[in-house]
Amino acid sequence: MASSVFSDSSSPAAARLLPLSVRSRTSQFQRSISIAWRPLDLSAIRSTVSPRRSLSASAAVAMTTETSAKVIDGKAVAKQIKDEIAGEIVRMKDGIGIVPGLAVILVGSRKDSQTYVRNKKKACEAVGIKSYEANLPEDSTEEEVLKNIARFNDDPSVHGILVQLPLPRHMNEEKILNAVSIEKDVDGFHPLNIGRLAMQGRDPLFVPCTPKGCMELLHTYGVEIKGKRAVVIGRSNIVGMPAALLLQKANATISMVHSNTRNPEEITRQADIIISAAGVANLVRGSWIKPGAVVIDVGINPVDDAESPRGYRLVGDVCYEEACKVASAITPVPGGVGPMTIAMLLSNTLSSAKRIHDFK
Amino acid sequence: MASSVFSDSSSPAAARLLPLSVRSRTSQFQRSISIAWRPLDLSAIRSTVSPRRSLSASAAVAMTTETSAKVIDGKAVAKQIKDEIAGEIVRMKDGIGIVPGLAVILVGSRKDSQTYVRNKKKACEAVGIKSYEANLPEDSTEEEVLKNIARFNDDPSVHGILVQLPLPRHMNEEKILNAVSIEKDVDGFHPLNIGRLAMQGRDPLFVPCTPKGCMELLHTYGVEIKGKRAVVIGRSNIVGMPAALLLQKANATISMVHSNTRNPEEITRQADIIISAAGVANLVRGSWIKPGAVVIDVGINPVDDAESPRGYRLVGDVCYEEACKVASAITPVPGGVGPMTIAMLLSNTLSSAKRIHDFK
Numbered sequence: 144m145a146s147s148v149f150s151d152s153s154s155p156a157a158a159r160l161l162p163l164s165v166r167s168r169t170s171q172f173q174r175s176i177s178i179a180w181r182p183l184d185l186s187a188i189r190s191t192v193s194p195r196r197s198l199s200a201s202a203a204v205a206m207t208t209e210t211s212a213k214v215i216d217g218k219a220v221a222k223q224i225k226d227e228i229a230g231e232i233v234r235m236k237d238g239i240g241i242v243p244g245l246a247v248i249l250v251g252s253r254k255d256s257q258t259y260v261r262n263k264k265k266a267c268e269a270v271g272i273k274s275y276e277a278n279l280p281e282d283s284t285e286e287e288v289l290k291n292i293a294r295f296n297d298d299p300s301v302h303g304i305l306v307q308l309p310l311p312r313h314m315n316e317e318k319i320l321n322a323v324s325i326e327k328d329v330d331g332f333h334p335l336n337i338g339r340l341a342m343q344g345r346d347p348l349f350v351p352c353t354p355k356g357c358m359e360l361l362h363t364y365g366v367e368i369k370g371k372r373a374v375v376i377g378r379s380n381i382v383g384m385p386a387a388l389l390l391q392k393a394n395a396t397i398s399m400v401h402s403n404t405r406n407p408e409e410i411t412r413q414a415d416i417i418i419s420a421a422g423v424a425n426l427v428r429g430s431w432i433k434p435g436a437v438v439i440d441v442g443i444n445p446v447d448d449a450e451s452p453r454g455y456r457l458v459g460d461v462c463y464e465e466a467c468k469v470a471s472a473i474t475p476v477p478g479g480v481g482p483m484t485i486a487m488l489l490s491n492t493l494s495s496a497k498r499i500h501d502f503k
Numbered sequence: 504m505a506s507s508v509f510s511d512s513s514s515p516a517a518a519r520l521l522p523l524s525v526r527s528r529t530s531q532f533q534r535s536i537s538i539a540w541r542p543l544d545l546s547a548i549r550s551t552v553s554p555r556r557s558l559s560a561s562a563a564v565a566m567t568t569e570t571s572a573k574v575i576d577g578k579a580v581a582k583q584i585k586d587e588i589a590g591e592i593v594r595m596k597d598g599i600g601i602v603p604g605l606a607v608i609l610v611g612s613r614k615d616s617q618t619y620v621r622n623k624k625k626a627c628e629a630v631g632i633k634s635y636e637a638n639l640p641e642d643s644t645e646e647e648v649l650k651n652i653a654r655f656n657d658d659p660s661v662h663g664i665l666v667q668l669p670l671p672r673h674m675n676e677e678k679i680l681n682a683v684s685i686e687k688d689v690d691g692f693h694p695l696n697i698g699r700l701a702m703q704g705r706d707p708l709f710v711p712c713t714p715k716g717c718m719e720l721l722h723t724y725g726v727e728i729k730g731k732r733a734v735v736i737g738r739s740n741i742v743g744m745p746a747a748l749l750l751q752k753a754n755a756t757i758s759m760v761h762s763n764t765r766n767p768e769e770i771t772r773q774a775d776i777i778i779s780a781a782g783v784a785n786l787v788r789g790s791w792i793k794p795g796a797v798v799i800d801v802g803i804n805p806v807d808d809a810e811s812p813r814g815y816r817l818v819g820d821v822c823y824e825e826a827c828k829v830a831s832a833i834t835p836v837p838g839g840v841g842p843m844t845i846a847m848l849l850s851n852t853l854s855s856a857k858r859i860h861d862f863k
Contacts, residue, residue, distance in 0.1 A: 317705065334705060338698030341748070342740045345677065345694060370763045372770075378751065380702045388701070391738065391759060396770065398758040399751060403730045410732075410756065 212467035213364075215439070215474045217356070220363050221482035225270050228489050232271040235493075235502055243496035244273040245303040245329065245488075246295040250288060250314070251281035256307050263305075266485045272492055275301055285314050289322050296324040302499055303329030303492035326499065329491040331355075332381060340388045348498075349491050354386035356483025357418050357439045358393070364472060366416065366437050369394040374414035376400045376407065376427065376460065382420035382441055390416070407431070419460040429465025438466055438473040441480045572827035573724075575799070575834045577716070580723050581842035585630050588849050592631040595853075595862055603856035605663040605689065605848075606635035606655040610643055610674070616667045623665075626845045632852055635661055645674050649682050656684040662859055663689030663852035686859065689851040691715075692741060700748045708858075709851050714746035716843025717778050717799045718753070724832060726776065726797050729754040734774035736760045736767065736787065736820065742780035742801055750776070767791070779820040789825030798826055798833040801840050 236242055245267050249260050260276070267274045275298075277291040288306070295301045304327045310316050325333050331340075331349035339347040350358075361368060373395035377383035383399070391397045395416065400407045411417060411431040419427050420441035432438060442460030459476030467473050474480055497503070596602055605627055609620050620636070627634045635658075637651040648666070655661045664687045670676050685693050691700075691709035699707040710718075721728060733755035737743035743759065751757045755776065760767045771777060771791040777798045779787050784804035792798060802820030819836030827833050834840055856862070 334698030334702055335695045336698065337701050338694030338696065341697050341701050341744055342694055343738065343744070344740070370765050378703065380704070384701055384703070394761075394763040396758065396760060396764040398756065400756060401754075403754040404756040405730050 212438075212470040213472040214467075215360050215364055215437075215472050215479060217360060217474055217479040218482045220360060221356075221486040224359070224483075224486040225266070225489060228272075228486075228493050229270040231493055235496065235500075236271070239500060239502055241496060241500050241502070242271065242273050242300075243303070243492050244275055244298075244301045245305070245492045246275035246277070246298070246301045247305055247307060248277045248279070248288065248291055248295075249307045250279045250283055251311050253309075256309075260307055263485060263488065266489060267492075270489055272489060273300065281311055283311075285319065288314065288319055292319070292322045296322075296327065301327065302496040303327055303488075305330045305488070327495060329488060329495055330381075331385070331491070337380070337385060337388070340385055340392070343392075349495070350389065350487075351381055351385045352487035352491065353382045353420075353441060353480060353484045354389050354418075355487045355491075356480055357386055357441065358389050359483060359487065360439060360474065360480070361416065361437065364437075366472070368416065371395050371415040372398070372413050373416040373418070374398045374400055374411045375418045375420070376411065377420035377422065377441075379420060383418075386418045386420065386441075390418070417461075421460045423460055424458050425460070425462040427461040427466065429462060429469050432466055432469040434469050435471045436469070438470045439480060440474050440476050443476060443481060572798075572830040573832040574827075575720050575724055575797075575832050575839060577720060577834055577839040578842045580720060581716075581846040584719070584843075584846045585626070585849060588846075588853050589630040591853055595856065595860075596631070599860060599862055601856060601860050601862070602631065602633050602660075603663070603852050604633040604635060604658075604661045605665070605852045606637070606658075606661045607665055607667060608637045608639070608648065608651055608655075609667045610639045610648060611641035611671050613669075616669075620667055623845060623848065626849060627852075630849055632849060633660065641671055643671075645679065648674065648679055652679070652682045656682075656687065661687065662856040663687055663848075665690045665848070687855060689848060689855055690741075691745070691851070697740070697745060697748070700745055700752070703752075709855070710749065710847075711741055711745045712847035712851065713742045713780075713801060713840060713844045714749050714778075715847045715851075716840055717746055717801065718749050719843060719847065720799060720834065720840070721776065721797065724797075726832070728776065731755050731775040732758070732773050733776040733778070734758045734760055734771045735778045735780070736771065737780035737782065737801075739780060743778075746778045746780065746801075750778070777821075781820045783820055784818050785820070785822040787821040787826065789822060789829050792826055792829040794829050795831045796829070798830045799840060800834050800836050803836060803841060 232243060245263070247260050247263060249256060264274045264276070275295065279287055279291065292304065292306070295304045304323050306319055306323065308316070310319060320332055323333065325335055325348060328336060329349055331347060331351040336347040336349055339345040340350065368390060373390040375383050375387040375390065375397060378399055378401045387397045387399050398410055400410055404410065408431045411427065412433050414433060414436055416437050416439070417427065417432065418439045418441065422442055422444060424442070424444035424446050438461055440459035440461040443457050444459065445455040446458050447454065448456040457477055461473070463473070463475065592603060605623070607620050607623060609616060624634045624636070635655065639647055639651065652664065652666070655664045664683050666679055666683065668676070670679060680692055683693065685695055685708060688696060689709055691707060691711040696707040696709055699705040700710065728750060733750040735743050735747040735750065735757065738759055738761045747757045747759050758770055760770055764770065768791045771787065772793050774793060775796055777787065777792065777796055778801065779799070780801035782802055782804060784802070784806050798821055800819035800821040803817050804819065805815040806818050808814065808816040817837055819839070821833070823833070823835065
């Protein structure tokens with residue numbers, strides 16, 4: 144291994160990330176970090192590379208290739224945030240006797256959805272959030288789902304409600320999502336939240352978890368956003384669109400690349416910050432990336448891999464091997480944005496409980 | 504006068520614009536036009552220029568300069584739309600005995616606001632929409648404004664409500680605008696409408712009038728949007744942001760240029776379609792425009808003019824004299840987007856009345 148992907152290893156990761164304080168307003172989560180890092184100055188980063196002391200599993204994978212980009216360690220940032228949330232929950236319980244509660248509604252028996260719900264439950268337990276669950280059979284009626292949403296809307300011990308998607312085909316997703324009380328919409332998918340996100344001078348009650356996680360990573364790693372060119376690849380309601388709105392709110396100059404874009408490579412190459420949420424394995428090649436750009440890869444795409452015991456492995460939208468020779472910083476897949484999404488869900492649930500009970 | 508700014512003068516304007524049908528869904532207002540016009544092929548346009556038979560006042564102004572760009576005649580398009588609205592209102596009255604009603608709330612005595620309100624009233628009368636008005640003194644309380652909004656919300660003869668902005672400084676604009684029933688928010692400023700505009704698979708009840716007018720002009724003039732690069736200059740809640748969302752919904756690749764953008768000229772020059780809503784006179788120079796681009800100028804900026812009886816004249820954000828040598832088509836100021844805004848307000852009011860009374 145000739146060089147490391149890490150640059151700030153002289154300071155332990157925990158120290159580098161401190162002080163982290165979980166805040167409720169997305170537009171205000173800029174953090175001070177102990178070592179100022181210049182993300183767009185490749186030479187400065189290269190000159191400081193040295194091996195890191197302790198490695199997570201995902202980081203170890205990243206180190207098997209020769210790279211120059213700083214690896215944005217979502218797992219470590221997420222852990223730090225979860226630790227802070229756990230501390231806040233203790234403080235809240237001690238202070239006003241309230242424990243935040245998150246309700247998840249799962250309809251049907253999709254294996255992937257069951258896994259996601261189980262992971263969310265585990266993450267809640269780990270930080271002290273109480274989980275509530277409604278498991279409904281695949282052939283439930285819309286009315287049954289709506290009845291459960293209404294029950295959680297009315298339950299004062301529930302501060303966040305999420306409906307695991309996708310719903311069975313016979314259900315109207317829009318109607319069901321709109322039934323979640325805006326005060327408990329911790330997924331931030333309600334159009335009222337999206338509208339407030341889009342508008343100047345308005346703030347949403349909740350920001351969708353994955354794009355919020357992307358912004359947290361940028362802020363934590365000290366990436367300047369104001370005035371920078373940012374390209375978002377993909378325009379889904381749950382990632383691409385809100386990510387673009389958040390970047391725009393942070394005063395980046397945004398462009399949105401999608402399936403109808405004729406020259407995605409050319410446009411992406413103009414970006415100082417790339418957030419890719421296209422769901423296409425290895426879509427973003429090294430040639431798409433401006434030297435020194437920061438790359439946030441939201442994609443989690445399975446590709447065949449005979450050497451893996453499962454027969455496949457997970458890769459992002461970005462061709463990692465190529466990208467880390469060009470970018471100044473990049474999130475790995477897995478271990479980048481993924482862990483942040485769940486941390487943001489917990490953060491949104493805590494914020495909701497604080498807001499409902501007016502606990503500062 | 505060596506050349507004309509008009510190209511399709513072999514067919515009368517009315518025929519060229521027909522069939523115009525006022526539709527309630529923005530995403531569906533693509534129209535068929537009798538002469539297909541290729542907006543990005545400058546040579547094709549240049550070869551067909553010839554004098555037009557009848558000219559509006561604003562068009563005559565445009566013709567005093569030597570140009571090659573087609574002038575997008577907002578006044579003519581708006582007239583056509585208003586004629587259609589008038590026809591629909593007669594049909595509705597004859598069919599179900601309902602006349603659409605628009606209520607305007609004016610607080611204070613700003614001269615410009617009074618003029619706008621008077622013009623809206625006149626425009627309503629011209630198409631057969633009944634106007635309602637609440638004129639409140641400058642020192643009214645928020646509660647008085649909210650009481651008037653509540654009254655119009657409950658009044659079944661009112662199908663659209665608009666609060667003339669700006670409100671006096673002591674009032675909370677957000678709180679007051681949010682009080683307008685979402686079903687009567689013909690301005691389309693409610694965050695729920697903006698959220699639906701941003702989201703795929705959702706449709707707002709109303710699209711804000713000025714950006715809707717911009718899109719109508721593009722559609723009427725047969726400008727292809729899908730896959731094109733579109734740059735929106737300015738990111739206000741009432742024009743720039745919703746314009747970008749509309750272009751994105753129409754499958755353009757959008758970029759947003761604003762006060763924090765470091766290289767606005769370079770980015771704007773990549774655009775096939777430019778919508779400028781910056782409010783800065785002559786901001787967009789000829790050098791900012793890609794040859795053949797279509798330019799929609801939303802700005803209405805007063806500049807000193809000793810030769811004018813008023814001491815000033817109105818210009819757009821775009822340096823018109825330079826732009827029309829480069830662009831393939833451009834809206835004049837005045838006579839471009841301006842007349843469209845009020846036509847769209849009438850259109851939204853009609854749509855609202857149709858929706859409330861389920862009249863097809």
